[in-house]
Amino acid sequence: MKDKLSTLLEILNYSADLLSKNGIKDARLNVELLFCHVLSCSRLKLYLDFDKPLTQDEINKFKPLLKRRLKNEPLQYILGSTNFYGYEIAVNPSVLIPRPDTEVLVERFLEKTKDEDNISILEIGTGSGCIAAAVSGELGKNNKKYKYIGIDIGDEAISTATANLHANNIPEGSCILEKRDFLSEDFSVKELEEKYKLEFNYIISNPPYISIPEYKLLDREVLDYEPGTALTDSGDGLVFYRKLFEIKNICDAVFLMEIAYNRKDELTNLLECAGIKDYNFDKDYSGNYRVLTLNR
Numbered sequence: 001m002k003d004k005l006s007t008l009l010e011i012l013n014y015s016a017d018l019l020s021k022n023g024i025k026d027a028r029l030n031v032e033l034l035f036c037h038v039l040s041c042s043r044l045k046l047y048l049d050f051d052k053p054l055t056q057d058e059i060n061k062f063k064p065l066l067k068r069r070l071k072n073e074p075l076q077y078i079l080g081s082t083n084f085y086g087y088e089i090a091v092n093p094s095v096l097i098p099r100p101d102t103e104v105l106v107e108r109f110l111e112k113t114k115d116e117d118n119i120s121i122l123e124i125g126t127g128s129g130c131i132a133a134a135v136s137g138e139l140g141k142n143n144k145k146y147k148y149i150g151i152d153i154g155d156e157a158i159s160t161a162t163a164n165l166h167a168n169n170i171p172e173g174s175c176i177l178e179k180r181d182f183l184s185e186d187f188s189v190k191e192l193e194e195k196y197k198l199e200f201n202y203i204i205s206n207p208p209y210i211s212i213p214e215y216k217l218l219d220r221e222v223l224d225y226e227p228g229t230a231l232t233d234s235g236d237g238l239v240f241y242r243k244l245f246e247i248k249n250i251c252d253a254v255f256l257m258e259i260a261y262n263r264k265d266e267l268t269n270l271l272e273c274a275g276i277k278d279y280n281f282d283k284d285y286s287g288n289y290r291v292l293t294l295n296r
């Protein structure tokens with residue numbers, strides 16, 4: 001960074017230009033958010049302070065963050081958190097960064113349960129705990145009784161999600177997270193139901209659904225930084241759905257799953273092969289089919 005630059009606006013313009021030339025999308029917004037983080041202020045305050053000279057200390061804090069972004073590290077990992085459905089979710093490279101697309105799954109779940117109470121939910125692949133925090137938080141706000149069990153294969157994901165539930169004031173005991181391997185032969189929904197003395201009414205999941213060939217084509221930003229186990233099933237992208245459909249045939253819950261925008265037809269074939277007839281696909285706001293519901 002050139003030493004003669006001193007005001008916030010000068011450094012901001014210079015840095016945004018640098019990111020942009022290095023192929024980083026939304027460069028200006030990225031730099032603004034990095035500055036909000038360094039200066040602990042809102043974007044509005046940032047705009048009001050454009051002419052303010054930055055202190056050496058502030059520049060020293062900003063530079064390493066800009067360097068990380070220049071190396072394609074996702075902004076959310078650098079900032080340490082992101083917003084999901086109005087909930088602040090801490091993220092680190094052990095968990096997938098929550099995507100706005102996944103909010104459609106939360107919306108769909110809340111619509112479905114709006115007239116229900118005593119709701120027992122099992123989530124497969126909790127990750128950062130974004131869905132768990134949003135669903136539990138919203139059910140709590142609506143004074144619903146619920147029990148939420150979330151499982152994930154990653155130890156660090158479980159501790160990140162647990163911290164996120166705590167930070168979002170989700171009452172201890174209403175949402176329990178456990179390390180489990182959903183794909184293992186030993187995995188059993190019945191066993192979890194016996195352990196927690198309940199019957200799940202809802203099974204929800206945003207599973208890893210990127211096939212191996214598609215995984216290799218992801219942007220470097222995703223490939224180099226986000227956990228592969230959260231993105232790909234190391235197969236054809238349908239591995240988790242096959243197992244979920246098998247479970248559906250022995251479990252009387254409603255299943256809500258996020259799906260890839262381009263897999264509706266293959267999933268329809270799989271559903272037919274599994275003998276599941278009562279299901280529907282819902283679109284996101286861009287018009288893509290992103291949520292599959294298996295009705296009770």
Ligand SMILES: C[S@@+](CC[C@H](N)C(=O)[O-])C[C@H]1O[C@@H](n2cnc3c(N)ncnc32)[C@H](O)[C@@H]1O
Pocket residue numbers: 095096097098099102124125126127128129130131151152153154157180181182183184206207208209229230231
């Ligand atoms: C697409 S991410 C979803 C994370 C989070 N629920 C969200 O929506 O952002 C899938 C999650 O499934 C977890 N996972 C992968 N394989 C698993 C397995 N065999 N058993 C349980 N969880 C698994 C990953 O660790 C990851 O956290």
